[in-house]
Amino acid sequence: MTATDPGDPAALVDAAVAGDRGALARLLTVVERGGAGAHAVGRLTYASAGSAYTVGITGAPGAGKSTLTGSLVAHVRRLGQRLAVLAIDPSSPYTGGAILGDRVRMAEHALDDGVFIRSMATRGHLGGLSLSAPEAIRVLDAAGFAWVIVETVGVGQVEVEVAGAADTTVVVVNPGWGDSVQANKAGLMEVADVFVVNKADRPGTDATVHDLESMMDLTHSEGWRPPVVRTVATIGEGSPDLWAAVDGHRQHLEASGGLVERRKARVRAELDLIVAQRLRARAESLLGKTNRITVQSEVTAGRLDPWSAADQLLAPLDP
Amino acid sequence: MTATDPGDPAALVDAAVAGDRGALARLLTVVERGGAGAHAVGRLTYASAGSAYTVGITGAPGAGKSTLTGSLVAHVRRLGQRLAVLAIDPSSPYTGGAILGDRVRMAEHALDDGVFIRSMATRGHLGGLSLSAPEAIRVLDAAGFAWVIVETVGVGQVEVEVAGAADTTVVVVNPGWGDSVQANKAGLMEVADVFVVNKADRPGTDATVHDLESMMDLTHSEGWRPPVVRTVATIGEGSPDLWAAVDGHRQHLEASGGLVERRKARVRAELDLIVAQRLRARAESLLGKTNRITVQSEVTAGRLDPWSAADQLLAPLDP
Numbered sequence: 001m002t003a004t005d006p007g008d009p010a011a012l013v014d015a016a017v018a019g020d021r022g023a024l025a026r027l028l029t030v031v032e033r034g035g036a037g038a039h040a041v042g043r044l045t046y047a048s049a050g051s052a053y054t055v056g057i058t059g060a061p062g063a064g065k066s067t068l069t070g071s072l073v074a075h076v077r078r079l080g081q082r083l084a085v086l087a088i089d090p091s092s093p094y095t096g097g098a099i100l101g102d103r104v105r106m107a108e109h110a111l112d113d114g115v116f117i118r119s120m121a122t123r124g125h126l127g128g129l130s131l132s133a134p135e136a137i138r139v140l141d142a143a144g145f146a147w148v149i150v151e152t153v154g155v156g157q158v159e160v161e162v163a164g165a166a167d168t169t170v171v172v173v174n175p176g177w178g179d180s181v182q183a184n185k186a187g188l189m190e191v192a193d194v195f196v197v198n199k200a201d202r203p204g205t206d207a208t209v210h211d212l213e214s215m216m217d218l219t220h221s222e223g224w225r226p227p228v229v230r231t232v233a234t235i236g237e238g239s240p241d242l243w244a245a246v247d248g249h250r251q252h253l254e255a256s257g258g259l260v261e262r263r264k265a266r267v268r269a270e271l272d273l274i275v276a277q278r279l280r281a282r283a284e285s286l287l288g289k290t291n292r293i294t295v296q297s298e299v300t301a302g303r304l305d306p307w308s309a310a311d312q313l314l315a316p317l318d319p
Numbered sequence: 320m321t322a323t324d325p326g327d328p329a330a331l332v333d334a335a336v337a338g339d340r341g342a343l344a345r346l347l348t349v350v351e352r353g354g355a356g357a358h359a360v361g362r363l364t365y366a367s368a369g370s371a372y373t374v375g376i377t378g379a380p381g382a383g384k385s386t387l388t389g390s391l392v393a394h395v396r397r398l399g400q401r402l403a404v405l406a407i408d409p410s411s412p413y414t415g416g417a418i419l420g421d422r423v424r425m426a427e428h429a430l431d432d433g434v435f436i437r438s439m440a441t442r443g444h445l446g447g448l449s450l451s452a453p454e455a456i457r458v459l460d461a462a463g464f465a466w467v468i469v470e471t472v473g474v475g476q477v478e479v480e481v482a483g484a485a486d487t488t489v490v491v492v493n494p495g496w497g498d499s500v501q502a503n504k505a506g507l508m509e510v511a512d513v514f515v516v517n518k519a520d521r522p523g524t525d526a527t528v529h530d531l532e533s534m535m536d537l538t539h540s541e542g543w544r545p546p547v548v549r550t551v552a553t554i555g556e557g558s559p560d561l562w563a564a565v566d567g568h569r570q571h572l573e574a575s576g577g578l579v580e581r582r583k584a585r586v587r588a589e590l591d592l593i594v595a596q597r598l599r600a601r602a603e604s605l606l607g608k609t610n611r612i613t614v615q616s617e618v619t620a621g622r623l624d625p626w627s628a629a630d631q632l633l634a635p636l637d638p
Contacts, residue, residue: 039626042624042625042626043624043626043627046621046624046625047621047624050621060379060380060381061379062379263619264619267618267619267625268615268618268619270625271614271615271618271625271628271629274625274626274628274629275629275632275633276599278629278633279598279599279633280595280598280599282633295590296587296590299586299587299590300582300583300586300587302365302366302369305361305362305365305366306361306365306586306589306590306593307358307361307362307365307593308362309590309593310590310593310594310597313594314594314597314598314601
C-alpha cells in the first residue's frame, strides 16, 4: 500500500477495531484528507460510534493546553481508562505538516496501548476541520477509546467551534494578564462547561478566579454553572480536580438529557456542512475552468466588480 | 430611516465620500449584515477603491494588539495622515454585539475627523468575515482614509486569513512565554511581513527577538525578510520604528510589483467566496425545508449516516 492509497476502508476499520494502531493512524490520515475515502470511513463507523465521551480543551496560545492535556492523560491512565487525544491545528494549511511536538508527545506513550495521540490539520479544504474532526472522533470511538480529548492550538472561530462541539468543553486561562477578559472577547465564555486557571502558582490567580466567577454571576442564572478549577499542569497539580469537574458535567448532561440534545445538534450541523461541501464541488465542475479564468481576469483588471462577475459565472446554472 | 433599513446605498456612499461619518457607520453596518445590501455597496465602491493601503495586525490574545494599534493611530495622526481601524472579531456570532472597548476607543478620537474606528463581527453567516472585511475596507477607502489598519482579536484560521490578506501584515508577540514558538504553531510566521515584540520592557525580550531571527534564518533565504521591531505600546515606545518598518515593506512591495500581485490574488479569492456563498443560498432553497427536516431526523435517530443523508438530499438536483 502506498502513502496515498487509502486501501480498503472496511479492512482498515476492522483492523483498527481489533487494536492495530498502524491501521488506526492510516484511517485518521484518510479522514484528514477528506473526499470519498473519508466518506467511506464515515459510513463504516457511524453506526458503531457513540460510546466515547469527548472533552474539548481550548484557550489562548501559551496558556498551557498541551501540558494540561498531558497531565490529564497521565491521570486518566492511572484510572485505568483508555483515551485518545486529537490536537486540532487549523493553521497547518500553510505548512501542510504535523507538529513536531506531536511526535515527541506520542513517544512518551509509545508502549501504552491505552493512549493514542494525533494532530489534525485541514489540508486546505474549506470547512475541513469542522468536518474531519467529528469523523476522526468516530474512528477513535470505534477503536475503543472511552475518552477523546480534543485539544485546539488557537482560539479562532474554527477552533472555538470544534472545541465547543465536544460533550464537555474546558477553557484554559492564566492568571495575571487579563486572560479572563480576553477569553470573553474570544467567545470562550459561552462555550465553557469547565474553567481552568492554569499556572495557578503564579501571582494573580485569586484575581482571575474572582473575575471568572463575577462574569458567571452575570451570565449564569440557572442550569449548569461552570466550575473554576486551579491547576499547575507542569507538575500535574489539580488534574484530579479537573477530571472530577469534567465528570461532574458529564453526569449533569446525562441526567438532564442535555447530552442527547448536544449530540443531535452536532450531527445536524455536520449534515449541513456535508451538503454545502458537495454542492460546492458540484458547482465548481459545472462552472468550467476556462470561463472562470476569463471572468477572473476582468475582475483583477478592475473592469468588473466581483458581484457582477459572480452573476456572470452563475448565469449558466439558471433554468 | 429605521435601524434595519439600509436606505439608498448610492446616497449613503455619496454622503460617506463627502465626509458624513454617520453615513459611513451605516454603510459598514450594511456590509457587516451581508446579503443584497452589502453587494450593492460593493458594486458602488469597487471602481473607486484601491488608494488605501491596508495593514493587518494579528497575534495572540493579550499580546497588546489594541494598545499597539492605538499607539500607531496616534503616530499616524501626528504625521497628518487619515486612517481607519477595523477590529475583526469573529467570535461575536455567539454574542452578536459590538465590543465595549470599541466605543471607548472611538470616544478618544470623537473630535478627530481623520480617524475612524470600527469593530466588525460575522453575524453568523459562513465565510462572513472573509467576505465582509474586504468590502468594509473598500468603503473606508472610498471615504478617503489613506490607511486602513485591520486588527484581529484572535489568532484562528479566519483571523489569520483576514490579517494575512492585508497589504502588510504585522505579527505581535510578547517576550518570555514561548510566544514565538506559539506564533509558529498558529501559522503566523508565514503571514508576517513585520514582527513586533511588544512589552519589550519585560525580561526575555532579547531571547524572543533571537528566536524570531533564528526561525527566519531557516525560512527566509531570499526576498523580503520581516524586520523585528521592539515596542512598549502602553507608552507609545517604538511606534515610529514600527511604522517605518511598515512603510519599508510597502516600498518593497511597490518596487517589486508584489503589491499588484497580492491584490489580484485577494480579489480572486473574494470572487470564489462570493460564488460559493451564492451557490449555497441557491441550493438551500432548492433542497426544500420539509425534506431536510425528515432526513435530519433519520440522522439524529442514528438510522442514517450523514453521507447517505446528503446523497438523499442532493438527489433531486441530479438531471
